[in-house]
Amino acid sequence: MSRPTARQVAELAQVSVATVSYVLSGRDRPVAAETRQRVLDAARQLGYTPNQAARSLRKRRTQRVCLVQGSLGGNPSDERLARDLHEMADVHGYSVITLAVYSEGRARAAADVLRSGIADGALVNQTGDHFPHDLLAEIVATGLPMVVVRNESVPDGCDVVRTPETQVSTEAVEHLLAEGRTRIAFMAHRQELYRDQPTGRLLGYTTALDRHGVDQRIIVSGADDRVAAYQSATELLRSPDRPDAIFAASDRAAISVINAAKDAGLSVPGDVAVIGVGNIDEGLISNPQLSTVGPLRHDYTDVVRLLFDRLQADGPLPAREIVRPWTFLRRGSS
Amino acid sequence: MSRPTARQVAELAQVSVATVSYVLSGRDRPVAAETRQRVLDAARQLGYTPNQAARSLRKRRTQRVCLVQGSLGGNPSDERLARDLHEMADVHGYSVITLAVYSEGRARAAADVLRSGIADGALVNQTGDHFPHDLLAEIVATGLPMVVVRNESVPDGCDVVRTPETQVSTEAVEHLLAEGRTRIAFMAHRQELYRDQPTGRLLGYTTALDRHGVDQRIIVSGADDRVAAYQSATELLRSPDRPDAIFAASDRAAISVINAAKDAGLSVPGDVAVIGVGNIDEGLISNPQLSTVGPLRHDYTDVVRLLFDRLQADGPLPAREIVRPWTFLRRGSS
C-alpha cells in the first residue's frame, strides 16, 4: 500500500530512474518521444506522484509558500489576501499551505513547522496578538524569506506591511467630536485591553480625545465577535449616562452595535453614532450604512509580490515596507 | 545562510551525527548525561531544527495532518472543527497544515499536494462543491488515511461524516406549512442551483412541499454571502406576490433576510417567517431570534478521532460513518 516510486516507474517503462525524473520534472533534457510516452504511460498506470520530501531534500527547495493566518474565522480582507496569494503562487508554480495561529501555542507550533523547512517563504498575516517578536526573529534567522503584515515592530530582514490605522482612527473620532458628540466610547478587541500602552485604533481614539481636551474615556470589550459586541453595546447603551457615539474596533462589532441600539429603541446616528474599522461590504447593507475606517479597495497583489520578489531573487534583498492606504469613510451611521 | 544540519551540531559537540539524532529525537537509546548536554548546547547555539524533508524521507511519515477547508471565510462550525483538530493533533504529536479549496482549481492543487505526501492523513471538510469524487478517489488510492465531511458519495476506503440536513430541512418547511404559510421561498447557495437533482437542504424543501401537495417553488440565489442575500431578499419581498416565508440555506443569509424584511417595512415573523441553517450563535442576537436547522452543540472531537484512529492503526481499518445529530430549532423568526 506504499506509494509507487520513480524506480518502479522506471522498471515498468524499461528505462532508468534518471529518464523518469527528466520526463516528469520536465527539464530541458531531450528525450525521445517514444520513450517519453512509455514513461508517462507507466506513471499513469501506477498512479505515480513524486515524493515531495525526497524532491525537496535534493533540490533544497519545496516550491511551497506558507500563509500564516492570525484568525480562523477570517474577515473578508484576510480572505482576499489569501486569494491573491494563491493566485500568484499558481502563476509561479508554488503550492500554498496555511498555518492557523489563534493562540500563543499555535504560534509556537507554527514557528517550529516553518523552521523545519516546510516552505520556501512565508506570509504572516495579522498575528500580532499571538506571535511574539522573538518567535518571528527565530524564523527570520533561518534565512526564510518573510513578509509580515502587522503594525508592531518586526525583526530585521523581513518585509513589512503596515496600515495607518492610528491616524485614520484619530480622524474618525475627530469627526465625531466635530459633529458635537461628547461622550464617545471605544469598543476594543480583547488584546487591546491588555497592552500597557494604547496602540493602533485605540491609540487613535485616545489621541483624538486628548487633542480636543476631552477627559472621559469609555472603553469596553466586545470587538472580537458579533455576539459579544451586541451584549457589550446593549449594556453600554442602557447606562444612565450612555454614550452618544461608539467607535468599534471592527466593522462586524459595529454592525452589532447598530443592531443593539435599534433594539434598545435608539436611533442611529440620531441618539448614537457608530463607526467601525475594516470597510467590509456588509457595511453597505446595514441600516443606516456603516461609517468605517479602512482600505478603499481590497487588493493585496502588492503585498504578495513582496514575497515572490524575495523568492525569485538570488541574494538577500533589502527589507521593504508597504503602507496601505486607509481612509475614513463617512456613511449613514455617523 | 543555509540552515544548520545535524552534522554541524555533531562537529560542534564533538560527537557523531548518530548521537545528535538520538539526543534530539529522544529515542530510548542511553546517552551519557554530559554528552547529551553538549549536544543540546550545540544545537541551541546553532539554532538547529531538524530538516523535516529528510526526516520524513527516512521515517516514511511526516507527523503532519492536513485539513482541507472548503471555504475561506469559514462559518463558526468550520472554525470549531479546525480547533478540535489542532487540539487533538497537538496531543498526538502532529502538526496541522491547511489547504484552502475554494474552487475546482484549488481542489486539483490540493489533490496534488496530498498525493505528493505532505501529510500522513487528511480531514476534508465541506468541499463538496469543488472537490469531485474522482479527485478524492485519486488520493484515497495512494493509501492516505482520510476522513471526509460531506453528504455526497465518497470513495471506498475513507471515513465519512454526514448530516441529516435533508430530513431536518423537510421538518422545518413542514413546520412553516403547519403554521399556515403558503408561499414559501428557498434561498440557495449558488452551487445548489446548478445540480441536476435537488440535494440536501433544497431537497428537504421540495420534499416538504411535495408531501403537502404544494406546487409552487420559489427558488432564489444569495445564500453564499450576506450582501447577496440581502439584495436577493429585498427583490423577492418587493414582488407583488411576495412569499410569506423564506427558508435560507445558511444562517448568515437568513439574518440578512430578516434585515431586508425589516428595512422593507415588513414584520418577522408576522409578514414573513424566516428560517436558516447552521445554528450559529449570531442567531440568538438577531431580532427576532433566528429559527434554524442545525447541530445543537458544535463539538467535532468524534470526527477528529476518526482520523487519529486511522493514523494509529497498524493495518487498514474498515470505513466508518458518523451521522451528526441535527434538529430544527424553532425560535422567534418563525
Next chain:
DNA sequence: CTGTTAGCGCATTCAG
C-alpha cells in the same frame, strides 16, 4: 539520446 553515480539530511542498523 540515455544510463550510472553521487549525494541532499536524517534515522537506524550493526560493530565496537
Next chain:
DNA sequence: CTGAATGCGCTAACAG
C-alpha cells in the same frame, strides 16, 4: 555507552 555505514526517493552532473 558511542561511531561508522547504509539507504529513504529523488535530481543533477557526468559518462557513454
